[in-house]
Amino acid sequence: MARFSTKTNPKYFHRSQLKFYFILIPISAFMILPILFIFSQAFKPLDELFLYPPRFFVKRPTLFNFFQLFNAARGSNIPISRYFMNSILTAFFSVILTILISVFAGYVLSKKKFKSKNLLFTVNNLALMFVPIAVIIPRYIIVQSLGLIDTFIINILSLLVMPVGVFLVKQFIDQIPDSLLEAAFVDGANDLQIIFKILVPLLKPAISTVGILAFQIAWNSSEASVYYINNENLRTFAFYASNLTQVAGNTIAGQGIAAAAGLIMFIPNLVLFIIMQSRVMNTMANSGLK
């Protein structure tokens, strides 16, 4: 007995939904045009990049910019594959470890009973609002005193604390009935068995979400490379790309290179999200702060 001809979360199309399309289409156009531009720009040959008046879409696509990008690294003695490898390794390990750490912490914060539990969760929620750049100086001092300057591991370590990850996993585990875990306890399972045999399969959406977020952060982050690493061999592609464009961004060849690098930075994030989006939405349904 709905009063309105349309309702939230409809199953079928109805004429009254058209008005929402009228509002959403122009907004989405504004959101997506710069994204299309990233694609288009990356495949433009030199003369199209500097055409006057400028043309938005590429007419004669070419891979020239990508070759230029790979060539640009040759001058610096370090092959671009090195930066890629560093990025891939960093992303891989930080995703795996972030998931493990978040699941462990989320499980403890959700299902264990001990005194300082609520305090820990409150502190974690406060840390959701933490902006690393605000304390970049003390962080540098700590990293230095731990002797981690110019080590590969700092690329990964500096990314592992993800309060959002712990938070999302914890909220998700809250939905899982205690009785299920208690039954496993009675059958003699220990915490690790419970986590890996029971929780992990049930937590797939939350784990995928944390994985995607961790990947996005790791893949886009150049913080460690900028502040903690002086050895060019240990730096990541994100750093290389942004550095390259700062140096070469205003030169003629630079714009094409920047466009190609920008696309390489963007694509993995997008693909991962498209594949996993239904799981992400599933996790988000439990993401309320209480």
Added chain:
Amino acid sequence: MTKKVRKYNHWFLISPYLILFTIFIVLPVVISIYLSFTYFNAIEKPSWIGIQNYITLMTRDEIFMQKVLPNTIKYSLIVGVGGYLLSFTLAWLIAQLTPIPRTIFALIIYSPSLTAGITMTVVWRVLFNGDQQGYLNALLLKYGFIDKAIQWLQSPEYLMDIMIVVSLWSSMGIGFLAMLAGILNVDESLYEAAYIDGIRTRLQEVIYITIPAMKPQMLFGAVMSIVNTFTTAGIGVALSGSNPTPQYAGQLMVNHIEDYGFYRYEMGYAAALSVVLLLIIWFFSRVAWRLFGER
């Protein structure tokens, strides 16, 4: 496994997180607070000067008072609050559609937040380029709105506005997704009951049913909006290509901290700025909890 081990098991499981959390979040904040009471140039040992840094900040740092603070307030109000309202509105609009178009729109609106750093140079700097080849200039010249190319990113009067547009463009992140999921999960029977009780307009439905039913997601969205505001704060520098930004037009607290910490090596003063920034963020988060927290 003995009983005793099991009793303390949770500390083993949570320890990796606790250790890293302490090293990378708690300790930096503590050290920051300590350093803010010192003079520290990164070479000599910090020397204790009491609240001198804070006095300087309040009374002598003209750039901070005249440019950075007003900029930060303007920027965070528009990008933080505006971006938050915008993401709720968009999430609500999308929720009124059938699943397939809904997914497509959600994807389109979310995708800008996946872009980072380098896209600034690829898209926005090219778009706003100061010569005729900049897209905006070319367009405006073509239709005769202007007769001379404008230095969009180097002119103090435009930089801030451009920063705000770009930040809003990329601000529909996981807070937006959480709110979308929240709206979709509101119990249908709540709406039915409300119709019987005489709710007449869409606006009433949103205010009396949708928002109260998804308060936790609204709060999460607010927190993520605050984070987003302060993490995108570097874009003024990314867009204009220099720190300080032209005539400090796009200078925000984060840039001011970097300026003092890494270019002038006045780490103690930069630490005091960091503490003030943390206080500001904490204040905003309190406001968000007040509005949406369940007591």
